[in-house]
Amino acid sequence: MSDDELVDGDLTYASWKRALRDGDLLGQKCRDCRHATAAPKAACAHCGSRELETVELPTTGAIYSETTITVPPRQFSDDDPYQVAIVELDEARVMAHIDGAVEIGDTVRLQGSIEADDAPAPLFG
Amino acid sequence: MTTFGPHERTLAELFAEAAFKALDDAGATNDRIDAFYLGNTLGGMTENETHLAPKLATHVGITGVPAQRFEDACATSSNAFKHAVQAVENGIHDVVLVGGVERCTPETGLDTPRMTEIFASASDKQYEQPAGITFPGVFALLTNRHMHEYGTTEEQLASVAVKNHANGQHNPHAHFGKETTVEEVLESPLIADPFRLMDCCPFSDGASAVVVTSSDAADSFDSPVDVKGIGHATGTVPAADKESLTATQPARDAAASAYEQSGRSAADVDFAEVHDCFTGAEILATEALGFFDDGEGGPAAEAGRTALDGEIPVNPSGGLKAKGHPIGATGTAQIVELTTQLRGEAGDRQITDAETGLAHNLGGDAGTTLVTLMEARA
Structure with missing residues (x-):
């Protein structure tokens, strides 16, 4: 994954899809509560924070x-x-x-x- | 309500039958109706029908009042009903016609693969649908986890189907009118394991409707019953993001809210209509509503504790399993059954001394749930 895949640092569906086709499963981790998801969202489903970090999930x-x-x-x-x-x-x-x-x-x-x-x-x- | 099952009639014609029955049953004339709240889930996809609320209102001779459609997957018309109750409670309207209508059978011209795809629209478009999930599949994931954690068995699942078919034979509106056996269920073809065909509710067509009035206006109509509380909760979607697959947390939250509003508890409930889209869903629901401890729902069903003559009869109408499941009509059809039971008019499926009834209606992967508590009017 390169940073230019992301839009303003956010993980879009288009980037997630491209990465998956390249063999990488991307997800997000919340910088505030550390909740992780494999289904990228605009904010953390656990705490509502918009501070989400794009992560490569384990394979x-x-x-x-x-x-x-x-x-x-x-x-x-x-x-x-x-x-x-x-x-x-x-x-x-x-x-x-x-x-x-x-x-x-x-x-x-x-x-x-x-x-x-x-x-x-x-x-x- | 109409009978549930295959119907050749249009959405408007089906709805009109249910609406006129509800209005006539209540002794309500069109001039008393201040608003119309409609549940329809799939019409845009299945029949190229949108803007249905004013269309259907016009069809039954109601014009000029606010008419609106709700959509929350299978919980659609319970949500319409909740908004009507809140509107009359808060003095916004005095009398609201609430109903739901749907056509899901091959009468729509759609085959099983296409209808299975349309039902799967309630799962996540990007992160679930491409994996090939179906709605039986979603509930199979929840149920297989429940079987893994608690030892729930296929025989226990089948006992839910057997009970609901036994109840449904006494319901003249039911899609299926005959009994089945555990053996028949276990020999039926697999759909999404552990669910076999007989674990699954059918694709149905049908409509249902009720008249909701303010408490003050109620006595000017025939045979009212009381709504004591409605809880509505949602949870995390998609399914993989749920903390627990077996808790159906929105059902627990909605039930807690309905119990608090009504000052009642699970122990006060005399009977329940629950959302048994699949046999496993009924078992999860009876635990989430507090009728049984977690893990005890399967053994309780098998032991007959949820039968018509059991300690907490569940789905006296036959439930979605036998009565049928025309998506947008299901929520208000549960309210019709609660009303019928609380009035003591349910015939051979009547629960003895039914004074407090509960309806549990979920949408999607149980990500939406409404729980309604109703009582006979004192």
Whole structure:
């Protein structure tokens, strides 16, 4: 990640998306309360502070919860059943598409991203 | 309310049936209506229909009064109802018509993949939808975590479906009118594990409506019941940012507010309509509302403690599971059931001595919840 990816130091969706396609999962950490998130926002969801620092999130984490989607939405309607999970990465959690089969507690690593309607999602496995 | 299930009629025609039933039931004429609050969630996406509040008001012969539409995913018409109650409490209006209407079945011309995509619009566009999440999937994530933390079982989930189908057979408005068994639920096809088809509420069409009046004006109408408190809370979205996936914190906050406003507690509640979009959601709700300790919701459902003759009957109407879930109509349909029960007019599903009822209606990933507490009028 280079600083010129950010607009006035803030993490935009466009920057998050570009970084993910390059294999980096970006998030934010609040400079005031240290709350971390993998879904960038304009202010901290925990304390309301606008002082957010862009951080590279860990690429290894643990499955916090998961489900196998058998009846998918339109964008995935040609896919075989697939898993979606919430992955715990130190202080932040992220929703991710799963490569392979996982259970709660399993260790997973960032494998890259998948695309649906020109929007990437983190791929863990 | 209309029956819930597939309907060929338009949104306006469905709504008119529910509105006229509510007005006639209350003995209210159009000239008494000061405002109209509408719940409709998906009409812009499913039917290219917006600006629905004045359209539907005109269709039922009400013009010239403030008419507005609310949208908070599946909690849509409870939020419309809350605003109506607050308006009459504060003297802004005396009488408000509140209702909800939605069409979600293939009668809209939309197939399951497209409707699944539209339902997923309540999840985050950038950080959730691209992962392939669906709404059964969102609640499956909450429920699988609950199963992991507390040992909740698939059989316990299935027992919620069995109970709600048993109740729904006594409800002439219900989408599904027949009983099922734990075995049938467990043999139905997977949708998003642990949920099988029979753990999920259906796509339904339908409408519901109620007349809300100030306390002073109430006695000039037929058979009023009292609204004692409405709590409305929201929580962090998207789901990955929630501190707990199993707490459904907005339900706890909304319930605390409703209990405080009414001076009642969970122990005072005689029956509840809760948002069982999926069987797991009912179990989480019965814990969040304080009926059972955390982790006890599953065993309580399996033991029959939430059955019609149990200690705290939950979803006597059949709930979303059997009655159906036309998104924007669900909240006020819960209010219709509370009213029917509190009047003692629920027939074969009547709760004995029902004096205090509670409605729990959530939206999105439980990020919005409204809890309404109502009582028979003394």
